[in-house]
Amino acid sequence: xxxxxxxxxxxxxxxxxxxxxxxxxxxxxxxxxxxxxxxxxxxxxxxxxxxxxxxxxxxxxxxxxxxxxxxxxxxxxxxxxxxxxxxxxxxxxxxxxxxxxxxxxxxxxxxxxxxxxxxxxxxxxxxxxxxxxxxxxxxxxxxxxxxxxxxxxxxxxxxxxxxxxxxxxxxxxxxxxxxxxxxxxxxxxxxxxxxxxxxxxxxxxxxxxxxxxxxxxxxxxxxxxxxxxxxxxxxxxxxxxxxxxxxxxxxxxxxxxxxxxxxxxxxxxxxxxxxxxxxxxxxxxxxxxxxxxxxxxxxxxxxxxxxxxxxxxxxxxxxxxxxxxxxxxxxxxxxxxxxxxxxxxxxxxxxxxxxxxxxxxxxxxxxxxxxxxxxxxxxxxxxxxxxxxxxxxxxxxxxxxxxxxxxxxxxxxxxxxxxxxxxxxxx
Numbered sequence: 025x026x027x028x029x030x031x032x033x034x035x036x037x038x039x040x041x042x043x044x045x046x047x048x049x050x051x052x053x054x055x056x057x058x059x060x061x062x063x064x065x066x067x068x069x070x071x072x073x074x075x076x077x078x079x080x081x082x083x084x085x086x087x088x089x090x091x092x093x094x095x096x097x098x099x100x101x102x103x104x105x106x107x108x109x110x111x112x113x114x115x116x117x118x119x120x121x122x123x124x125x126x127x128x129x130x131x132x133x134x135x136x137x138x139x140x141x142x143x144x145x146x147x148x149x150x151x152x153x154x155x156x157x158x159x160x161x162x163x164x165x166x167x168x169x170x171x172x173x174x175x176x177x178x179x180x181x182x183x184x185x186x187x188x189x190x191x192x193x194x195x196x197x198x199x200x201x202x203x204x205x206x207x208x209x210x211x212x213x214x215x216x217x218x219x220x221x222x223x224x225x226x227x228x229x230x231x232x233x234x235x236x237x238x239x240x241x242x243x244x245x246x247x248x249x250x251x252x253x254x255x256x257x258x259x260x261x262x263x264x265x266x267x268x269x270x271x272x273x274x275x276x277x278x279x280x281x282x283x284x285x286x287x288x289x290x291x292x293x294x295x296x297x298x299x300x301x302x303x304x305x306x307x308x309x310x311x312x313x314x315x316x317x318x319x320x321x322x323x324x325x326x327x328x329x330x331x332x333x334x335x336x337x338x339x340x341x342x343x344x345x346x347x348x349x350x351x352x353x354x355x356x357x358x359x360x361x362x363x364x365x366x367x368x369x370x371x372x373x374x375x376x377x378x379x380x381x382x383x384x385x386x387x388x389x390x391x392x393x394x395x396x397x398x399x400x401x402x403x404x405x406x407x408x409x410x411x412x413x414x415x416x417x418x419x420x421x422x423x424x425x426x427x428x429x430x431x432x433x434x435x436x437x438x439x440x441x442x443x444x445x446x447x448x449x450x451x
Contacts, residue, residue, distance in 0.1 A: 028053040029284075030432050031175060031183060033161055034191035035059025035197065038069050038404025040144040042189050045429025047151035050212040053433050055153045055181070058175070060160035060197070065141045067193070067305035071418070074139030079422070080415040091174060091416045093215070093273045095409030098384045099420060101320040105390075108419055108427045114426075118143050126444050127265075129415050133312040164201045171398065182400040187432045189401040192399070194378040198406045203383050206396045212380030215272045218370035219287065219321045221261035226364070227329060228260040232325050238293035239266050240361075241274050242286040249274045252293055256372065257328075260370050271369070272327045275379045278369070285366045290359075292322055304352060312345035320343065322359065366411045377417055381408040394423050401428040428433070 030053050032043045040056055040444070055165045068076055082088045085103035089096040108177040112122050112130070120143045122130045133141040148155060167174055167184070192198025199209045207266075228261040233256045240250040252275070253266035271278065278285060292300055300322070307321030313329070317340040320329040336355040338347065347355075382402055386395050394400040403425035411417045 028173070028186040028187070028433070030055045030189070031173070031185040032057045032093065032176070032189040032191055033164075033403070034189075034193060034423075035155070035157065036059070036191060036193050036404065037065065037144075037418060038193075038425040040148055040425075041190070041330045041422055042401075042425035042429040042432075043149045043153045044144070044151050044192055045426045045431035046189075047148075047153050047429075048433075049430050050433030052153065053150075055179045055433075056185070057148065057153050057155050058161060058177075058183075059155070059157045059197075060240070062158045064155070065144060065155055068141055068144075069137050069138055071359070072131060072191050074137055075131045075135050076140045077129050077415040078115065078122055079108045079111045079130050079132060079419045081128045081130055084105065088416075088419070090416065092409060092411045093408065093422065094379050095384060095411075098389045099409065099423065100389075102389050102417065102423050102427060104381060106407045106423045108415075109177065109420060109439060110426075114422075115140075115143065115225065118147055127144035127414070147351060157261075161197060164205065166205070166397070170398075178186065187399045189403060189425075189428050189432060190406050191403045193405045194202075194381065199381070202402070202406065205394075205400060207386055207394065208383040210380045212378040213275055214369060214377075215275040215410045216268050216377040216378040216413055217271045218258065218263040219267055219271070219366045220283075220368035220370055221287075221364050222367045223261075223364065224232075225334070227259050227261065227318050229257045229327055229331055232257045233264065234291060234324065234328070236293055237266055238290040239270050240288040240290075241277075241280050242288060243269055243274075243277050248277070254438050255289075256448065257368075261366075262364075263370070265413060272379070272410065276419075277412075278366075283366060283369045287364045289362045291324060291328075291362070292359055293347055295358055295360075300359055301352070301356045304356060308344040308347070308352070315432075316342050316344055316347065320371035325363050330363070335362065342436045352359045368406065377410055378405065379408065379410045383397055384408050390427070392428035393431060401432055403428045 030046055043055050043057045049330050085107055088103050106283045121133050123133045124130050162178045165174045190198050194212055200263045203209050235254055237255045238252045251270040254264045255266050256264035259363045306322045309411045314339050320363050335356045355377045387402055392401045398440050404421040409420050
């Protein structure tokens with residue numbers, strides 16, 4: 025009896041994890057991993073500033089899904105089968121221990137992404153996965169009897185397989201193959217990016233950070249989205265976790281507006297505007313003869329304070345006793361809902377995340393198998409799933425790949441029985 029022939033296209037995190045899971049659950053299967061470039065796991069290597077943010081220390085599936093602007097509903101069940109806790113255990117079992125940082129991000133204790141890359145390559149080799157690098161794919165077709173796939177390589181060679189996992193990330197070839205096999209692709213647009221602000225005075229504060237601000241995005245006069253968290257001023261505008269999260273949740277609306285929008289910043293989110301006003305009044309009464317620029321009434325970096333009072337038409341020579349109620353109100357407004365014009369998007373280091381991809385309604389999230397094409401599976405960023413920064417995109421890759429790999433490698437009849445049992449248990 026011929027062994028099951030399984031091919032994984034895409035040598036990134038999802039591709040390797042899926043291939044390993046498949047080979048382990050079915051040692052008799054022939055698992056081949058195809059990667060177009062000469063460098064597999066290239067994105068893993070540069071992720072997290074070269075440290076690889078493997079996952080996030082959030083071990084409740086209900087809480088975990090709240091970090092996915094797209095894909096939360098589909099991932100809810102998937103995370104009950106393989107979640108962050110399972111990722112930690114998997115790597116520990118393969119000799120890689122993770123550490124948790126103050127913000128919940130988890131990295132290898134070695135502090136280098138090479139540890140993760142070496143682990144995955146070694147696990148793939150140990151499991152018997154055949155790795156073919158520098159092997160770009162041209163197209164994929166169903167066999168004449170619809171019982172497998174013919175994979176045409178750019179070299180002219182054809183590889184036949186019984187089951188196929190597409191783990192091509194946000195690359196165009198994966199979308200092309202999925203579309204040609206009948207799947208709908210939600211238009212990919214950038215997610216996780218910084219904001220360009222054309223304000224030279226703001227840009228001169230590059231390097232200044234604030235531990236907590238509240239951001240509201242206003243597009244077309246509507247303010248549908250907001251985020252609270254740390255903010256970093258850069259030489260092109262604004263970055264930091266609050267901005268990156270807001271860019272993820274607002275990815276589509278910002279794309280549609282061509283990245284032209286209004287950002288409302290509350291620099292003091294722990295206080296109501298009236299509380300800020302009373303605090304400013306108290307400083308005015310106590311320090312009337314002092315220069316406003318040198319005696320700030322709120323807990324903000326000194327350079328940022330000077331910038332904000334300038335926006336409220338207060339000079340460096342103005343003293344607290346001299347400002348009018350109108351100016352005071354303007355200062356409170358700048359502190360609690362200052363308006364900044366977004367004029368474009370920047371990038372988040374070398375990590376590029378997109379929203380968009382294979383329509384999730386066309387995929388069975390128990391197995392990651394296509395509902396349209398039997399034997400076709402998906403994992404990772406090719407799906408219309410994206411998370412905020414903090415290890416969440418890697419976690420969705422590990423989860424979807426693990427489920428796909430196990431489903432591909434399991435005997436069909438046995439797996440149908442398991443799925444039926446699982447379904448009856450859940451209902």
